[in-house]
Amino acid sequence: MLSFLKKYLFPLLFGCSSITAQATIMFNPIYDDVNNNTGIGFDDPTIVGPNGLTLGQQRQDTLQGVFKYINTVINENGTFNLEVGSLSTSSPSTPSNSDNIIAGQPPLVYSSLSMDNTPTNDILAQGGANYLIQNGFNNSFPSIHITTGDNPCGEGNSLCPGVPSDVTIPDATIQFNFDQNWNSSLDAPAFDQYDLFTVALHEIAHDLGFDSFISETGASIYADQYGINAYTTYDSHLVLGDGTPLIPLINSAGIFDVSPSALTSNNVFFSGEHANAANGGNPIQVYAPSTWEQGSSLVHLNNPSDLMYYLIYPGTEKRTFSDVDLGILQDLGYNLHSANNGGNGGDNGSGGQTPPSNVPEPSSLALFLLGSIFIYSRRNLYSVI
Numbered sequence: 001m002l003s004f005l006k007k008y009l010f011p012l013l014f015g016c017s018s019i020t021a022q023a024t025i026m027f028n029p030i031y032d033d034v035n036n037n038t039g040i041g042f043d044d045p046t047i048v049g050p051n052g053l054t055l056g057q058q059r060q061d062t063l064q065g066v067f068k069y070i071n072t073v074i075n076e077n078g079t080f081n082l083e084v085g086s087l088s089t090s091s092p093s094t095p096s097n098s099d100n101i102i103a104g105q106p107p108l109v110y111s112s113l114s115m116d117n118t119p120t121n122d123i124l125a126q127g128g129a130n131y132l133i134q135n136g137f138n139n140s141f142p143s144i145h146i147t148t149g150d151n152p153c154g155e156g157n158s159l160c161p162g163v164p165s166d167v168t169i170p171d172a173t174i175q176f177n178f179d180q181n182w183n184s185s186l187d188a189p190a191f192d193q194y195d196l197f198t199v200a201l202h203e204i205a206h207d208l209g210f211d212s213f214i215s216e217t218g219a220s221i222y223a224d225q226y227g228i229n230a231y232t233t234y235d236s237h238l239v240l241g242d243g244t245p246l247i248p249l250i251n252s253a254g255i256f257d258v259s260p261s262a263l264t265s266n267n268v269f270f271s272g273e274h275a276n277a278a279n280g281g282n283p284i285q286v287y288a289p290s291t292w293e294q295g296s297s298l299v300h301l302n303n304p305s306d307l308m309y310y311l312i313y314p315g316t317e318k319r320t321f322s323d324v325d326l327g328i329l330q331d332l333g334y335n336l337h338s339a340n341n342g343g344n345g346g347d348n349g350s351g352g353q354t355p356p357s358n359v360p361e362p363s364s365l366a367l368f369l370l371g372s373i374f375i376y377s378r379r380n381l382y383s384v385i
């Protein structure tokens with residue numbers, strides 16, 4: 001318990017964002033490596049720059065650069081508590097109890113690619129947001145916290161009762177595999193280096209909502225274990241090539257009813273007002289390869305030049321969202337600084353947040369409200385290409 005408390009002691013970043021009228025998301029990174037004195041990753045003491053700049057600090061500075069960039073495009077005032085770690089050192093967080101089922105999304109992985117462009121089994125990084133798992137379409141904790149200001153697991157919030165007031169539960173987690181060859185600075189990556197800025201931005205985008213609860217069978221990944229037909233807001237925008245929405249195809253038993261073959265058809269698209277506007281009026285093809293790849297299928301775009309492609313090549317930097325990415329973020333409920341995706345989005349001040357179309361079924365709702373279980377899990381790593 002002591003280590004848990006120590007790990008999540010609030011990083012004292014209060015109170016520096018309310019001076020100007022400019023909307024600013026307050027990012028609170030929680031560095032596992034630093035809190036656990038691992039000496040690696042974001043705590044690496046190797047001197048890499050003037051004035052004693054350490055590699056660990058340089059990596060933290062680069063993450064700050066990512067946060068700064070996000071604040072130039074997303075126009076929101078909320079907060080994002082982000083746990084940041086190394087793949088080998090981070091352990092899942094385990095809050096004590098709750099009346100609700102809160103689960104960490106199984107890791108969404110970002111694969112590395114060898115120099116001859118052969119996919120490897122090495123995971124470069126992974127991200128996962130936390131959710132309150134309910135029937136219907138769910139928003140990630142980062143999305144809720146950023147767009148509404150409500151901390152889903154904050155003090156006094158009923159979603160996570162029992163959490164001590166001086167403990168910060170992360171909204172999401174990102175982890176990096178520092179056994180790989182990284183460019184940790186803001187300089188351009190060398191030909192054989194993965195770009196930390198690019199990979200961090202990609203993973204954070206997953207945490208913001210580029211995320212799916214659809215399993216290989218088409219059922220929710222939470223259906224078997226908990227009997228909850230939970231999907232993400234992102235899932236609510238997925239359609240087949242003929243425009244048929246995936247998720248509304250739920251049968252009378254409340255079970256997702258799309259042929260699993262549709263999920264491996266190379267024929268799945270994200271369709272939303274702003275995303276489509278940024279794509280010439282057309283839905284955007286998502287990654288739906290002929291072999292299902294848990295943690296990669298559906299949650300990536302099929303365009304190799306896009307930040308949200310499922311692979312990254314060494315020597316590549318993609319340090320901005322594409323217009324399509326921004327359109328998707330807008331369709332997921334974020335206000336942007338500029339309406340660059342057609343439509344009337346951006347600064348309309350209407351709150352942008354599209355209420356999730358929850359379709360709770362009383363029986364299962366009661367089941368998990370009465371169950372007094374708190375599940376906050378991260379699954380084992382998936383092996384992907």
Ligand SMILES: [Zn+2]
Pocket residue numbers: 108109110202203206299300309310
């Ligand atoms: Zn990814």
